[in-house]
Amino acid sequence: MQRCKWIGNLLLFVCISLSMPVQSSEVVINKAIGGNVLVSEILTLILSKSDPQANIRQLSAEFPEQRLIDDIHSGKVSLLWSGASPHLEEQLLPIRIPLFKGLLGHRIFIIKEEHQSRFNHITTLEQLKKLSAGQGTLWGDTKVLKDANLPVVTALKYPNLFHMLEGERFDYFPRAIHEPWNEVSARPELNLKVEDKTLLIYPFAMYFYVNKNDHDLHDKLTQGFETAIADGSFDRLFLNNPMIKEALQKSNLSQRNVIRIKNPNMHPDTPVNRPELWLDINSL
Numbered sequence: 001m002q003r004c005k006w007i008g009n010l011l012l013f014v015c016i017s018l019s020m021p022v023q024s025s026e027v028v029i030n031k032a033i034g035g036n037v038l039v040s041e042i043l044t045l046i047l048s049k050s051d052p053q054a055n056i057r058q059l060s061a062e063f064p065e066q067r068l069i070d071d072i073h074s075g076k077v078s079l080l081w082s083g084a085s086p087h088l089e090e091q092l093l094p095i096r097i098p099l100f101k102g103l104l105g106h107r108i109f110i111i112k113e114e115h116q117s118r119f120n121h122i123t124t125l126e127q128l129k130k131l132s133a134g135q136g137t138l139w140g141d142t143k144v145l146k147d148a149n150l151p152v153v154t155a156l157k158y159p160n161l162f163h164m165l166e167g168e169r170f171d172y173f174p175r176a177i178h179e180p181w182n183e184v185s186a187r188p189e190l191n192l193k194v195e196d197k198t199l200l201i202y203p204f205a206m207y208f209y210v211n212k213n214d215h216d217l218h219d220k221l222t223q224g225f226e227t228a229i230a231d232g233s234f235d236r237l238f239l240n241n242p243m244i245k246e247a248l249q250k251s252n253l254s255q256r257n258v259i260r261i262k263n264p265n266m267h268p269d270t271p272v273n274r275p276e277l278w279l280d281i282n283s284l
Helices: 002-019 036-050 065-074 086-091 113-118 140-147 158-166 180-185 215-230 233-239 242-251
Strands: 026-029 055-058 079-083 092-095 106-112 133-136 152-155 173-176 192-194 198-201 206-211 257-260
Touching (some): 026 036, 036 055, 036 215, 065 086, 065 206, 086 092, 106 158, 133 140, 140 152, 152 158, 206 215
Parallel strands (some): 026 055, 198 257
Antiparallel strands (some): 092 206, 106 173
């Protein structure tokens, strides 16, 4: 009798559970604009692997990083994405899988149209040190270049760098490979071009960051990302994204003179020993 009653209660519980709507978790993120649309697509993919019922809600506007950090602390926002930095890791918990396969550490240059000959035969770091780069004053990769003893001229405002380059305040403006084509075409009044021969590479990861206490979301993102990498769906999404596909075709990475420098700012736990997480220019 007792066993029948237990089975009846179990069946009742199952029926009630099946009739109840599934509670979906909401993941609140910054508004994804431009290249960040790919980030939102990556997030959608990895959550589909670990939490298919999750609902992603974007903010109504694109907010700056410090505002997002504050909102993550208060619980208004679930996560942000940004380049790896000690400043962020003091405040938030990273998911240590590079969102763009380290693409942000693959730099080609914007230069003045008539200065291509200065770069045609540069093959070593010592040769590149004879020229000066332009960078944002507060950018994380500015320190990477300075730590490699590359001469750097800085400006606080990003748009000013294009005019400074055109005015020969420095020789080249390093950009991630998906960035320079549109930046040059958007400024036809300036005598600029994308340099043809050189590729500067350093380890640089962009990560998702969550609240340090939100281990549930951290684990979901990690599990979903690992699954998407293992089944190949992440590489398919990334390499077939129109922005990435066009950038890889235009930049012709395998034919460039590669100069590699270190990034001493990367955390010791950076997964540099996992080649499947990073872009391999020799396999493109």
